[in-house]
Amino acid sequence: MAPDTASPMTADSKRPEGSIAEQEEAPLVWSARWSLTTRILAVNILAIILFGGGFFYLDTYRSRLIDTRMEVMGDQLAQLDEALEAARPDQRHHLIGEFTRATESRLRFYDAGGRKIDDSFAHAPPTYTLRDPELQPWKRDAARAMDRGIDWIVGAPAYPDFEEPRVDQGTAWPEVVEAMKTGEAASRFRYAPERTPLLSATRIVDLDTPEVMLMTLNARDITKTVRAERFRLAVVVAMVLIASVLLSLFLARTIVRPLRKLARAAVRVRLGRAREVVVPRLPSRRDEIGTLARALSDMTQALRERIDAGEHFAADVTHELKNPIASVRSAIEGLGRGTTDAQRAQLLAIADEDVRRLDRLVTDISDASRIDAQLSRTLFEPIDIGLMIESMLAGRAARAGQDGPRPRVAFARPRKGTTLVMGDGHRLERAIDNVIDNAISFSPQSGLVCIAATRLGDEVHIRVDDDGPGIDPAQREAIFRRFHSERPNGEAFGRHSGLGLAIARTIIEGHSGTISARDRDDGQRGASLLITLPAREGHEAEG
Known part of the structure; x- marks a missing residue:
């Protein structure tokens, strides 16, 4: 037994070329197998991912902070160089100590041969300490892991890790070697063991002999600032993501669930297993x-x-x-x-x-x-009802001698062009002819059948009155049913099929019109059948 949500009709079912479905909507190729719920979630989550691109901005922000800090370090070294030139030799250590305490940095001096001749840490307590990540709590490990993950996502450059040289001499520092070769300042960025920026900058100083001044700085504040901004952004992205998923599920629920109900009901109707499918x-x-x-x-x-x-x-x-x-x-x-x-x-x-x-x-x-x-x-075309009825009655008059004595037929012909409708002329003629036949069959041989066609507002009214016994109000709807067999007294059995008025109603309703039975407007004995059809748009009745 097939599930009631499955249908044997597929997207590959044969359809005529140029069908409306093919013209109005191109097939979905890449998402054809996705459910609506999946599509809604995918679109909203994609928007959140794009919003998460703020992490790329934070990487640029960190790079700008580092570049700015290195520029500041270069300016500070230049100022220190000027101060050392102006200071007495006995003030040198005091000036370096004040500088390193103010900048929380470390200063080292190397001669032209690369030998270390001075170190700020040798004359004063260290201004920073490189922390061992093995001795830090797990939260720091998690933070560093997140840093590495985000750096990998945004494609940040792979900077080298910092290690103190075993033999502290100028040749162990690439920036010092570069400064000695070029005579210009150089800088480097490395990661300290705990993955905080270790910045270094050099400057050539010319005191008694040329020396290279190396300034190193553990810029933990940059990492702290960037991590704080990343955390805030991550919180916002997480909140927006949760809200987006919940709203997506709500939207999918309000769209997909009713569509599934409709699909199940449609399949049950197609299978025909339930007579009254709701x-x-x-x-x-x-x-x-x-x-x-x-x-x-x-x-x-x-x-x-x-x-x-x-x-x-x-x-x-x-x-x-x-x-x-x-x-x-x-x-x-x-x-x-x-x-x-x-x-x-x-x-x-x-x-x-x-x-x-x-x-x-x-x-x-x-x-x-x-x-x-x-x-x-059928493609409808303009039809002049007045001319049509006139032509029909002319044909009836030509056959009058063959059909034997018949009631007279009178037609109040409307002005030409006032009773235009859109329709199928052959079918409309069949419907009006059936109504006239019905009126003639119920009228006595000496009776009169009156036909009128007029334009009233946006409708064309066709009225057929007979001199027959009239129609009981309770039967005025039944006469339009198929095989209705109530016939006038004296008529031979089987002369009419009982389908004439039923066919007339089908044709009239197919033209968006109506047909009904009522009493005659003049109060005389007999019945009146009224046909109304929409008048052709853009053509008003003549005065």
């Missing part, structure tokens, strides 16, 4: 999904009514065909038992009449079953 109408929804639900519900109801009508029609056809077939069968059986030529001739006449009745029934039944489908494919 398609949810979602009356509280005023959006496109609510409109879709109500449209599907109305479509299902219309489909059910059409199926019921087809079943009733088949039953009515079976019933109507049984009588003439039984009569023909009886006449044929009687032929074998007939003893005189007169009896056999009578039976043959009955059989012939029944065959004609069957032919009339089959023709009308065929027309009644095809009209809906044919009208849906």
Whole structure:
């Protein structure tokens, strides 16, 4: 048993070229297999990922801080160089100590051969200490791991790790070697063991002999600032991500769940396993999904009514065909038992009449079953109802002698061009002809059938009045049902199929019009059938 959400119809099902579905919407290729929930989540999470691009900005921000700090270190070394030149030799250590305490740095001096000749840490307590990460709590390890992860995501440069040289001499420091070769200041950025910036800058000083001054600084404040900003950004991104996921799930719930209900109901309707499948109408929804639900519900109801009508029609056809077939069968059986030529001739006449009745029934039944489908494919064109009725009545007048005595027909012809409608001329002529035939059949031979066509506002009214017995108010809707068999007294049985007015209503409604029965406006005895059709747009009635 197939699940009630599965359908054998697939996207690869054959459709005619140039179909509306192909013209209006191109197929989704990359996301064709994604559910709506997945798509909503993907779109919103992608937006959060783009928002998370702020981490790239923080990496640039850190680089700017480091570059600025190195520039400041260069300026500070220049100022110290000027101060050392102006100071007495006995003030040198005091000046260096004050400088390193103020800048929290370390100063070393190397001669031209690379030998260390002075170190600020040798004359005063260290201004910074490189911390051993093995002795720090796990939170610091986690912070460093996050730093490495973010650096990998943003593609930060891989800076080298810092290690104190085992033999402290100028050749162990690349920036010192570079300064000695070029005679210009040089700087470097390294990571201390605890992954904080270790910045170094050099300057050539010319006291008694040329020396290279090396300034190193453990800029923990840069790491602290960047980590604080990253934490704030991460908190914001996490909050927005949670809110986005929750809102996405809510949006998916309000969209996907009703669509699934509609899909299940549609599949049950298709499978036909439940006679009365309730398609949810979602009356509280005023959006496109609510409109879709109500449209599907109305479509299902219309489909059910059409199926019921087809079943009733088949039953009515079976019933109507049984009588003439039984009569023909009886006449044929009687032929074998007939003893005189007169009896056999009578039976043959009955059989012939029944065959004609069957032919009339089959023709009308065929027309009644095809009209809906044919009208849906027909291209409507402008039709002048007045000219159409006039032409129909001229044809009837030419056949008047062949049909025997008939009631007179009077037509109040409208002004030319005032009763224009859009429609199928052949079908409209058939509908009006059926109505006129009905009026003539109920009118006495000396009676009068009055026909009028007028333009009233945006509608064209066609009224057919007869001199017959009239229509009981309780039967005014029933006369338009198929195979309605209430006929005037004295009419030969089987002359009419009972489909004439039913076919007329189908045609009129296929033209967005109406047909109804009522009493005559002049109060005389008889019935009046009124047909209303939409007038052709852009054509007003003439004065």
